[in-house]
Amino acid sequence: MTTTIDPTAVLGRALGIYKEHAGALIPAALVVFLINAIVAFVFDSGVLVLVSSLVSMVVHTFYQGLVVRLVDDVRDGTLDASVGDLFRSVAPVAVPLLVASIVVGILVGIGLILLIVPGLFLLTIWSVTAPVVVLEGKGPIEAMERSRELVRGNGWGVLGLVVLVFVLLFGVAFVAGLIGAVGGDALRVLLTFLVTVAVAPLAALAISVLYFDLRDGR
Template identity: 35%
Template sequence: MTLGSVLAEAWGLYTRFFTRFFLLAAVVFLITNLASSVLAESVGANSSLSAFLVGVAAFAVIIVGSFWLQGAFVLAVQDVRDGSFDATTDQIFQKVKPFLGQLVLAGFLGALGIAAGMILLVVPGLVLLTWWALLSPVLVLEHTGVGGAFARSRELVRGHGWTVFGVMLATGLLSLVADSVLTGILGFLPGLLGRWIGGALSGAIVAPFGAIAVTIMYFKLVERRAADA
């Protein structure tokens, strides 16, 4: 597995099935970005209890939606690797639903560990980011449970850490640049509408590529382990 092969395959799937991946992401981003916009408005408006409760509800929607989308991307990539998109958007989201709690919990634990590592010495955080890059595919496709997902992701990444880190870095930088450009282009939309629609469109265009790359790494590493066994 090489950095170039992962990015090339990810780009091929992203461009070939762009409409399907875009629609899959748009369903979630239209909801989470509306929640994000409401959260921003409630925080800026006043400090009343009602504003606080609205903010908490909006934050919960954002968290659940984000991890649900991660799982959906995994199943979508699994579906299209044979050259066709067979499952509907609704079917994909329904298949992810049983793993939603595990995805949220693993995501929080992973984020806490990575953040702690970044605060301490930076390098440990980057190492953990690399080791745990495959948490979502492992949870959804191997049904390992939260604890098993961390160990399994580390096992798959072992021996390929620099490649995995390179893919994460490259897709992160590309996504950051693309999101900045799209946000600038869509900046003519005013206020709440701009944050909602502009952010949703930008996210739906940018997010799939990185998720596709991560899932492709998972499949390549699983196949490599099987070949070496």
């Protein structure tokens, strides 16, 4: 028997954690995504964009792992770890976490390009791969299989959450992009940085809360 996933409820709890622990989430995001913003500003043309994209994937993956640790820590009602502790806790799983993110990203991307439905299916079944790597210590392929196992029976609810988070992120990024388009590269990068710092915690929290709901519901 599995607990039914309510996308709005998951997002609501993620927002609650965000509000309560913004003092840890925002400083961590500022540090991590400042690196991304600097690289994006320096490597902004030609083949160098690939470097920027790779760095972006690395920092987003690392931050997701950090947020998973935070959510695990606050489940008892208090945050015991410092921001430094959270950073250090992700280091041992950074490589498998990155490999898993790259594999999932490539396969989901291919699915979305060829046919949208297969891409959404893969995005759904592998949605909690990162938390599995961080908290269960599994390798990339094992984590993807474990994610599929956890999602089984809740596909529509998980897909609903993924779409909800995507619409939220896309909406905020789109507005920032419109403003940045009239202000030059410097303003565009600055706005992208600020938007990422603001919304990345919520997206990472939603996936983390989803993982615990799926795991504890079985």
